[in-house]
Amino acid sequence: MFNKILIANRGEIACRVAATCRRLGIRTVAVYSDADADARHVAFCDEAVHIGGAAARDSYLRADHLIEMARETGAQAIHPGYGFLSENEGFAEGCAAAGLVFIGPPASAIRAMGSKSAAKQLMEKAAVPLVPGYHGEDQDPALLRREADRIGYPVLLKASAGGGGKGMRVVEASEGFEAALTSVKREAQASFGDDKVLVEKYLTRPRHIEIQVFADTHGNCVYLFERDCSVQRRHQKVLEEAPAPGMSEERRRAMGEAAVAAARAVGYVGAGTVEFIANQDGSFYFMEMNTRLQVEHPVTEMITGQDLVEWQLRVAAGEALPLAQEQLRIDGHALEARIYAENPDNNFLPSTGKLRYLRTPPAVQFMRGGAGETGGHGPAGVRIDSGVREGDTISPYYDPMIAKLIVWGRDRDEALSRMRQALAAYHVVGLSTNIAFLQRLVSSQAFRTADLDTGLIERNHDALFPAPAPVGIEVIALAVAAVLDSERRERRIDAADRHSPWTHAGPWRLNGGARRVLRFGIAGQTLEATLQAEERGSTLSFADQAAPFSSHCVNDDIRIDLGTRRVHGQVHAEGETLHVFVGGRHVALEWLDPLAHAGEAEGEGGKLTAPMPGKVIAVMVEAGASVTRGTPLLVMEAMKMEHTISAPADGVVGEVLYGVGEQVGEGEQLLGFEAKA
Numbered sequence: 001m002f003n004k005i006l007i008a009n010r011g012e013i014a015c016r017v018a019a020t021c022r023r024l025g026i027r028t029v030a031v032y033s034d035a036d037a038d039a040r041h042v043a044f045c046d047e048a049v050h051i052g053g054a055a056a057r058d059s060y061l062r063a064d065h066l067i068e069m070a071r072e073t074g075a076q077a078i079h080p081g082y083g084f085l086s087e088n089e090g091f092a093e094g095c096a097a098a099g100l101v102f103i104g105p106p107a108s109a110i111r112a113m114g115s116k117s118a119a120k121q122l123m124e125k126a127a128v129p130l131v132p133g134y135h136g137e138d139q140d141p142a143l144l145r146r147e148a149d150r151i152g153y154p155v156l157l158k159a160s161a162g163g164g165g166k167g168m169r170v171v172e173a174s175e176g177f178e179a180a181l182t183s184v185k186r187e188a189q190a191s192f193g194d195d196k197v198l199v200e201k202y203l204t205r206p207r208h209i210e211i212q213v214f215a216d217t218h219g220n221c222v223y224l225f226e227r228d229c230s231v232q233r234r235h236q237k238v239l240e241e242a243p244a245p246g247m248s249e250e251r252r253r254a255m256g257e258a259a260v261a262a263a264r265a266v267g268y269v270g271a272g273t274v275e276f277i278a279n280q281d282g283s284f285y286f287m288e289m290n291t292r293l294q295v296e297h298p299v300t301e302m303i304t305g306q307d308l309v310e311w312q313l314r315v316a317a318g319e320a321l322p323l324a325q326e327q328l329r330i331d332g333h334a335l336e337a338r339i340y341a342e343n344p345d346n347n348f349l350p351s352t353g354k355l356r357y358l359r360t361p362p363a364v365q366f367m368r369g370g371a372g373e374t375g376g377h378g379p380a381g382v383r384i385d386s387g388v389r390e391g392d393t394i395s396p397y398y399d400p401m402i403a404k405l406i407v408w409g410r411d412r413d414e415a416l417s418r419m420r421q422a423l424a425a426y427h428v429v430g431l432s433t434n435i436a437f438l439q440r441l442v443s444s445q446a447f448r449t450a451d452l453d454t455g456l457i458e459r460n461h462d463a464l465f466p467a468p469a470p471v472g473i474e475v476i477a478l479a480v481a482a483v484l485d486s487e488r489r490e491r492r493i494d495a496a497d498r499h500s501p502w503t504h505a506g507p508w509r510l511n512g513g514a515r516r517v518l519r520f521g522i523a524g525q526t527l528e529a530t531l532q533a534e535e536r537g538s539t540l541s542f543a544d545q546a547a548p549f550s551s552h553c554v555n556d557d558i559r560i561d562l563g564t565r566r567v568h569g570q571v572h573a574e575g576e577t578l579h580v581f582v583g584g585r586h587v588a589l590e591w592l593d594p595l596a597h598a599g600e601a602e603g604e605g606g607k608l609t610a611p612m613p614g615k616v617i618a619v620m621v622e623a624g625a626s627v628t629r630g631t632p633l634l635v636m637e638a639m640k641m642e643h644t645i646s647a648p649a650d651g652v653v654g655e656v657l658y659g660v661g662e663q664v665g666e667g668e669q670l671l672g673f674e675a676k677a
C-alpha cells in the first residue's frame, strides 16, 4: 500500500478521498488554487501545495504541474477524484511516465470510452445492448439525416466527446434535423473541441440505471449492483438511489453481467460506472461508461457496506479485489440528494456567496449507520459528504455543490423519511439553495411511489414549483418567540442586580400594557401578530387564527406551544432578519422593530431621542454609567408596544432626562450619551 498520495482535486471529493486515506494511515497532499487557500480540503489533508490561479485551467487542470508537485512532495500515487483530470488519458499517461501510479483505469481504457461513438462500436462487438442509432465515422450531414429518418423520431443528437449533460439535442421531426445538427456541432466544438456527433433513438419515459463495476490487475471484475439516477434536471442528476426500485434479481444479474462485459472489453481496472438507459418494461441499453469514481458512489457504499475509495487504493497498489461477486450483498436502501447553491425558481441558476450560517443534520460520518455503527449519536444512517464549512464561500470558479446528503434505511420508505428529516434539518443562510426543492421532490407523490423516469421533474412541474405557501401562525409564533427571547437575554445583562425589575420580568412587562403588536416584513408585505397577556398565560393572534402561546428557547432551537400543538423550529437572527426554519421550510422575516434604528441613528449625535410619543416605563442606568454597545438603557412604551433604547456604542451615559411614568414627545431627548473615542 502507498505511504503518501496526492489528491488532484478539491471540495467534497478531495475530502472524501482523504478520509479513507486517514483511516488507512496513508498521508495526503492537497492541492489548492488562489481561491481555495482556506478550503476545507486543504485543512483536511496532511500537506498542501499551492498550484496556481482560481480558474481551473490555471490550477486543477495543470496536468504537468500536478505531476511535478506529486514528485516534489514524495507522493507515490495521484487520485484524480471526479471531474477535472479524472478522465484525461494524457494525465494518466503522464503519471506513468513520471513513475507515479494513477489511481484510475489504464489510459487505454479511458481512451476507449472517451468517445461515445467509439465506445459504442466496441460495445457492439462485446454484445452489450445498444440504443438503436448511428455511431459511425462518416459525419456527412445528409447521411446523418438519413440515419435519423431510418431510426425514427424523436431522435437524440449527442456530442461524441460530450459529458455533464452538454451537447445534446432532441429532434422531434425530420424538418428540425438540420438546425439541431448545426447547434449541437457548434456546442460540441466549443465545449469539447470535437464536433463529432452520434444519433440515437430518443426513448420516452426512460430510466437512467447505472452499474458500479470494479476490476483489478489480476483478472477479476465484479459489479456492485445498480444505482437509479433517473431524477434529473437538464440531463444532470439530482437524486440517486440504490438499489433501483422494481429491479428483479434476474434483470440485476443481466445488467451487472453486461456491465462487466463492457469493462472487460476495454481491459478495465479500478472503479468504473456503466450507464444504461432503460425502458419502463425493463429493457436496457448501454449509454456510456464513466471511467472514474462517480459523484453518487456513496449510495453503493451504503448498501454494500464497502468503501469504494479503499477498493480503488488497493487495486492501484496491485492488490486483488477485496471481495468476489458471490460475497457481495445488498443491505437496505440508500438515497443521495445533491445540495447545490442554486435557485430552482430561476431555472436552477447557480448562486454564489458566503455560507454565513450552516447547520446540518446530526450525521454518522462516513460509513453506513447500520447496527453498531452509530456511535450513539444522532439517527443512524445519515452521511454528509461536503467540502465546505460555515463561513466558506461558494465561488463562481467551480461546481456549486454544497454537499451530498446520503441516507440509509432498511427499506426505501425508511430511507425516504430519513431524507425528509435530514433535509428539514439542513439550514443554510447566505445564498439560495435547492434544499426546499429537494424536500418537495422527495415528498412528491411521483418520487414516493417510485414512478421514476428522466422526465419526472418536468412532468410534475406544478407540484414541484408551487406558489409560495402563505406564512402560517407557527412561523410567526417562532419569530415572536425569538424576539421575546432576545429581549429577555438583553435584559439579563442586568440580572446580577437583584433589585432590577428585569430579573423578574416575564415574557414582557404586564404593567407595560397587556397587548403587544409585533410586525414582520416579507416580500413587501407587513404581517402583524398580536400577543395578548391574560392572567393565565398569553394568546397569540395572527391572520384569522388565535391560540394560547408559550415558548421555550435554547439558543436557536425553539419550542412553541400553540394551544395543544407543539412545534419545534429554529430561528437564526441576522440583525433584524429572522430566518425561521420549521417543517422543512425556510422563511426569512424582517422584524419591523420601529425603534431599532431610530435609537442608533440619533445616538451618533450624542443624544438618544424618543422616536415616537410615549411613556417611559423603565430606566436601567444612571448618569455617569459606563456601558457597552447594546446595553439596554431605558424602556419606552409607545402605541402599546415596548421599545428598548440601547447604547449605540461603548460609552458613558450623560444626563437622564426622564423618569419612570413620564410622557415624552416625539423627538425629545431621553438621555445624553458620550461614545468612547
Ligand code: ADP
Binding pocket: 056, 082, 083, 084, 163, 164, 165, 237, 290, 294, 295, 296, 399
Ligand atoms: P456524474 O454522472 O457523476 O454526475 P458528470 O460527468 O456530470 O458525472 O460530472 C461529474 C462531476 O464532475 C460533476 O459534479 C461536475 O460538475 C464535475 N465536473 C465535470 N467536468 C468538470 C470539469 N471539467 N471541471 C470541473 N468539474 C467538472
Ligand code: ADP
Binding pocket: 131, 156, 162, 163, 164, 165, 166, 200, 201, 202, 203, 204, 206, 208, 232, 235, 236, 275, 277, 287, 288, 454
Ligand atoms: P453525459 O455524458 O452528459 O452524462 P449521457 O449519454 O450519459 O451523457 O446522457 C445523459 C442523460 O441524457 C441520461 O442520463 C438521460 O437522462 C439522457 N439520455 C441520454 N440518452 C438518451 C436517449 N437515447 N433517450 C432518452 N434520454 C437519453
Ligand code: MG
Binding pocket: 164, 275, 288
Ligand atoms: Mg452520463
